[in-house]
Amino acid sequence: MTPFFATFFLLGLSSVAATTNFNQVYEWKELDYEWPSEASRSKALKDKTFEPDNISPHFIAVYGSRLFLSLESYGGIPVTLVSLPTSSASSAPPKLTPFPSWDMHGKIGDCDKIEEARGLEVDSVGRLWVLDSGSNTCKAKLWTIDLANNDQTKLIHEIDINHSMHDLVLDETPNGTFAYITRWREEHIVVFSLERNQSWFVHCTPGLRLISIALSPKDQEPRQLYLAKSKELYSFSVAALHNGTRRVNPKLIGNWTGPPYRMLMDNQGTVYAAFLWKNYASSWNSSQPLQEQRFREAAGKDSYWPFTIALDQNGTLWMTVFDTNREKPSQRLLKAAVGAKSYMFEAPPDGSSGAEGNVAGKPPKEEY
């Protein structure tokens, strides 16, 4: 396959001559795993435990020179968490390597294995947190994989419920680390305290059937938790969660143009969002009233979740894009320098970070 590099320019920006270049890192006509042997792959294809067309990225995280993807868990998906390199000298796009190993992925019902990876986050010390939805026989789980330390893998907590786990954010405070979790269209969030090794439900009134979650930057006080219920965006202060509150009353901020299945905030207060059944992703400057700026469009629109979005430690935004009406449906990995890190990191004191670009603006026009 010929490497295919495309650059995407953001047009229509206001005063500053800022330009965001989206570079294509890889394009796959078909995603596949790195199998232990050709025989194991053939066997899996034959007995339908592997159906290549069903591989579909759900969440993405980045650390150092590795990317991590959780995959939708339709049938024919033997492994729901994989890694791949952030760059490759080869012209063929990389295969997906089961992460941390084939061995850590069992059959559904192996409670000490990763069953159904969903939301992913990397914390400030380089641990990948993996939200695992569990199964009919196993509870939902939280794993940490120490990326800076031989990928040492720990099952840190079992949540007293299974299914529907969606996404998580991490709140690192002087009083300890908390994870806040949304479950797909459920009216509560799950709060987990790492130090206490306890989790509890916090009900969101009035009856918010939640989908995605985002947390405001570390140096913003009081820190806000953003929750989306369908198109509606709500927020409340996380201070209420640290002392065991079981009920919160988030306030409506405004409406997105669609239901965001993924929201992510950077350390300068911009929220990035990708929507169900929409072929664009948007950003919003949270110090202003909710107004969307589309920063990426994909070709075609009949995809349930076309994008995954993550920020790395170096000011780069990474996304996978599923285009349904290119020659053949294709998955692509794109990156853009946005000059902001994830909400996990402090913002630089002067508010700038040597930003080369700003994703706010009109949708990019592709130039080949």
Ligand SMILES: *[C@@H]1O[C@H](CO)[C@@H](O)[C@H](O)[C@H]1NC(C)=O
């Ligand atoms: C970020 O920068 C560090 C230090 O230069 C480098 O080691 C790391 O690979 C970079 N990460 C990514 C995702 O580019």
Ligand SMILES: *[C@@H]1O[C@H](CO)[C@@H](O)[C@H](O)[C@H]1NC(C)=O
């Ligand atoms: C998981 O969910 C199913 C269906 O809701 C329930 O019957 C089962 O008891 C649950 N298992 C565990 C381990 O919680």
Ligand SMILES: *[C@@H]1O[C@H](CO)[C@@H](O)[C@H](O)[C@H]1NC(C)=O
């Ligand atoms: C934390 O809680 C889980 C149950 O969710 C338990 O299996 C585990 O042993 C606990 N870890 C520690 C370090 O106590």
Ligand SMILES: *[C@@H]1O[C@H](CO)[C@@H](O)[C@H](O)[C@H]1NC(C)=O
């Ligand atoms: C940490 O706990 C102390 C005592 O409970 C409390 O006064 C303080 O506000 C807490 N800080 C944060 C950031 O939650």
Ligand SMILES: *[C@@H]1O[C@H](CO)[C@@H](O)[C@H](O)[C@H]1NC(C)=O
């Ligand atoms: C917990 O904190 C919230 C807000 O900070 C406060 O309204 C609530 O009364 C506190 N609850 C308890 C049990 O201390």
Ligand SMILES: *[C@@H]1O[C@H](CO)[C@@H](O)[C@H](O)[C@H]1NC(C)=O
């Ligand atoms: C958001 O949409 C809801 C209907 O879904 C509507 O009732 C509400 O007025 C809208 N709010 C704003 C701020 O636009």
Ligand SMILES: *[C@@H]1O[C@H](CO)[C@@H](O)[C@H](O)[C@H]1NC(C)=O
């Ligand atoms: C967001 O809006 C505020 C207030 O208008 C502005 O000061 C800030 O520079 C904006 N942030 C970004 C990243 O554009």
